[in-house]
Amino acid sequence: MKIRSVEFLGSVVDATAQIPSPDLPHVAFAGRSNVGKSSLINTLLRRTKRKVARISGTPGKTRELNFYRVNDQFVLVDLPGFGFARVPDSVREGWKRLVEGFLARPDGPRAVVHLVDVRREPMPDDLRMLEYLAELGLPTLVAFTKVDKLSRSERSRMIPDLTRGLSLSEDQVIPFSSKTGEGRDLLAGALLALIDEE
Ligand SMILES: Nc1nc2c(ncn2[C@@H]2O[C@H](COP(=O)(O)OP(=O)(O)O)[C@@H](O)[C@H]2O)c(=O)[nH]1
Numbered sequence: 268m269k270i271r272s273v274e275f276l277g278s279v280v281d282a283t284a285q286i287p288s289p290d291l292p293h294v295a296f297a298g299r300s301n302v303g304k305s306s307l308i309n310t311l312l313r314r315t316k317r318k319v320a321r322i323s324g325t326p327g328k329t330r331e332l333n334f335y336r337v338n339d340q341f342v343l344v345d346l347p348g349f350g351f352a353r354v355p356d357s358v359r360e361g362w363k364r365l366v367e368g369f370l371a372r373p374d375g376p377r378a379v380v381h382l383v384d385v386r387r388e389p390m391p392d393d394l395r396m397l398e399y400l401a402e403l404g405l406p407t408l409v410a411f412t413k414v415d416k417l418s419r420s421e422r423s424r425m426i427p428d429l430t431r432g433l434s435l436s437e438d439q440v441i442p443f444s445s446k447t448g449e450g451r452d453l454l455a456g457a458l459l460a461l462i463d464e465e
């Protein structure tokens with residue numbers, strides 16, 4: 268995937284709001300806060316200088332869906348991260364309504380990329396999200412982020428363990444590093460294949 272253009276289309280704070288560019292396929296990116304989502308998006312879109320997604324300014328601050336048109340080919344939807352300690356139930360509920368409502372829309376995303384930090388125990392929220400996506404029948408790729416932090420032996424043990432633990436198939440899983448660029452082309456290719464399938 269050669270990136271020719273990335274255009275910010277706007278934000279949405281309500282799952283029933285009109286979504287931008289509904290004519291193009293949408294792909295949503297999800298994961299707990301600090302998982303490396305902004306970094307992955309910037310690596311995927313090759314934004315090293317002009318970043319599209321802000322990297323960890325105030326984690327957990329964003330409660331909105333952000334839409335970016337890529338190449339007039341698809342719309343990347345950056346979902347708000349979840350899993351902050353000690354947020355009030357009302358905040359969690361708001362997040363759930365926004366994200367789950369958007370995912371379930373008939374004109375919602377065609378596919379989802381869910382991010383999991385390869386070194387961390389998946390959170391209950393990760394499991395719930397993957398279950399929800401399976402229920403909706405939404406094609407899902409899972410990026411295991413920050414693989415540069417693993418030694419070779421940790422890698423060969425932890426990646427299969429995590430894949431099994433999350434009941435994923437091997438071809439859904441993409442080891443990824445924003446630091447080394449590992450997984451970037453694989454993710455781009457898998458994502459385009461999912462979009463083209465439909
Ligand atoms: N070593 C390493 N650190 C990363 C990687 N991706 C993100 N980080 C770091 O993890 C932190 C959170 O990254 P960010 O992209 O803001 O995560 P977000 O909250 O999910 O958007 C930052 O300190 C990043 O520098 C990676 O692939 N490798």
Ligand SMILES: [Mg+2]
Binds near residue numbers: 306322
């Ligand atoms: Mg971020």
